[in-house]
Amino acid sequence: MTTSAPQAVRVRAPGKINVSLKVGPLRADGYHAVASVYLAVSLFEEVTASAAAQPGITVRVDAGGPLRIPADGIPLGPDNLVARAAAALAGHAGIQDPAVDLVITKHVPVAGGMGGGSADAAAALLACNELWGTGLSAADLALLGAGLGADVPFALAGGAAVGLGVGDELTPVAAAAPLHWVLVAADTGLSTPAVYRRLDALRTSSGAGTEEPETADPAVLAALTAGNAAALAGVIHNDLQPAALSLAPALDNVLQRGKELGALAGIVSGSGPTLAFLAADADAAARLQDALRAEGHNALAVYGPAAGAEPADPAAPADHT
Ligand SMILES: C[C@](O)(CO)[C@H](O)COP(=O)(O)OP(=O)(O)OC[C@H]1O[C@@H](n2ccc(N)nc2=O)[C@H](O)[C@@H]1O
Numbered sequence: 001m002t003t004s005a006p007q008a009v010r011v012r013a014p015g016k017i018n019v020s021l022k023v024g025p026l027r028a029d030g031y032h033a034v035a036s037v038y039l040a041v042s043l044f045e046e047v048t049a050s051a052a053a054q055p056g057i058t059v060r061v062d063a064g065g066p067l068r069i070p071a072d073g074i075p076l077g078p079d080n081l082v083a084r085a086a087a088a089l090a091g092h093a094g095i096q097d098p099a100v101d102l103v104i105t106k107h108v109p110v111a112g113g114m115g116g117g118s119a120d121a122a123a124a125l126l127a128c129n130e131l132w133g134t135g136l137s138a139a140d141l142a143l144l145g146a147g148l149g150a151d152v153p154f155a156l157a158g159g160a161a162v163g164l165g166v167g168d169e170l171t172p173v174a175a176a177a178p179l180h181w182v183l184v185a186a187d188t189g190l191s192t193p194a195v196y197r198r199l200d201a202l203r204t205s206s207g208a209g210t211e212e213p214e215t216a217d218p219a220v221l222a223a224l225t226a227g228n229a230a231a232l233a234g235v236i237h238n239d240l241q242p243a244a245l246s247l248a249p250a251l252d253n254v255l256q257r258g259k260e261l262g263a264l265a266g267i268v269s270g271s272g273p274t275l276a277f278l279a280a281d282a283d284a285a286a287r288l289q290d291a292l293r294a295e296g297h298n299a300l301a302v303y304g305p306a307a308g309a310e311p312a313d314p315a316a317p318a319d320h321t
């Protein structure tokens with residue numbers, strides 16, 4: 001019996017928060033060495049790759065989802081990370097004229113610091129690998145992904161992990177229990193390179209020295225491994241937070257408000273502006289989500305760790321849980 005190639009493959013990949021992010025000095029290549037503790041959360045992007053009749057890579061975005069994400073500002077041409085992912089895989093596999101239609105179901109805030117574009121790239125790599133039967137291993141996909149963005153290997157892997165190098169050298173962290181968070185999305189995004197540049201400028205003006213971050217904070221890893229939200233609340237940290245707050249000062253009030261409303265701690269996610277509030281448990285997260293929504297914030301309770309890129313259940317709705 002022969003099995004025919006699939007006509008369409010749907011894959012989901014998670015958004016992330018960084019529960020700890022240490023950033024070293026600017027390198028000659030324009031990047032910064034980091035020591036990141038990534039946590040994938042239960043807010044997923046989906047990418048459907050369908051065989052196309054004509055050669056070419058097309059991109060469409062279905063926006064919306066529980067955080068009501070608008071599609072503005074997402075390129076639909078070859079610059080979209082899903083198109084770049086498909087082109088990279090085709091190039092690697094020697095496919096001359098790839099013919100694929102890619103549809104993104106967008107749930108992760110755009111330019112939100114949650115690695116949404118990286119999740120799209122990860123999902124597209126996996127979906128096209130399946131559609132085209134190219135058979136790349138997880139390690140090969142991660143290498144291709146690292147060429148697309150520092151966060152892409154983690155979006156493939158999911159779970160919780162330490163990321164060294166530019167964030168792409170991953171070591172998994174076994175987390176005992178899910179942690180519950182409330183995300184607050186902002187109306188406008190922040191450019192990741194602009195936030196890193198602001199960090200460099202703040203450091204230059206304060207004269208503060210910076211060390212190469214060689215290891216992730218052991219206290220963060222211990223709290224994560226134990227699934228201990230109270231302990232984690234005391235040690236979550238993001239070196240990019242002062243830079244994000246300097247570019248988007250209104251976030252500071254929201255951070256304070258989340259804590260007044262019961263969060264154990266609050267942090268800017270990655271390069272921001274999405275905020276992530278840590279709650280004691282699922283009930284506390286639901287209450288905090290509702291309290292923040294009552295004050296007009298675009299809030300959503302999620303948990304992490306969540307799975308990395310994987311085929312989406314065709315029966316499941318394209319939702320965040
Ligand atoms: C802020 C984080 O999301 C934390 O996980 C990442 O560091 C950013 O990851 P990303 O968006 O996948 O990053 P890329 O798309 O590879 O890089 C975008 C830009 O961010 C800056 N960048 C990114 C990663 C890094 N370790 N150092 C940097 O300075 C560089 O200016 C780079 O040109």
Ligand SMILES: Nc1ncnc2c1ncn2[C@@H]1O[C@H](COP(=O)(O)OP(=O)(O)OP(=O)(O)O)[C@@H](O)[C@H]1O
Nearest residue numbers: 080081110111112113114115116117118120151192
């Ligand atoms: N599939 C995509 N989804 C969103 N943005 C994309 C995509 N492809 C390309 N982009 C471009 O990349 C920019 C940043 O995208 P993204 O949403 O991944 O930011 P981010 O989540 O802040 O990234 P990170 O957290 O990894 O730093 C967007 O403003 C857009 O111009």
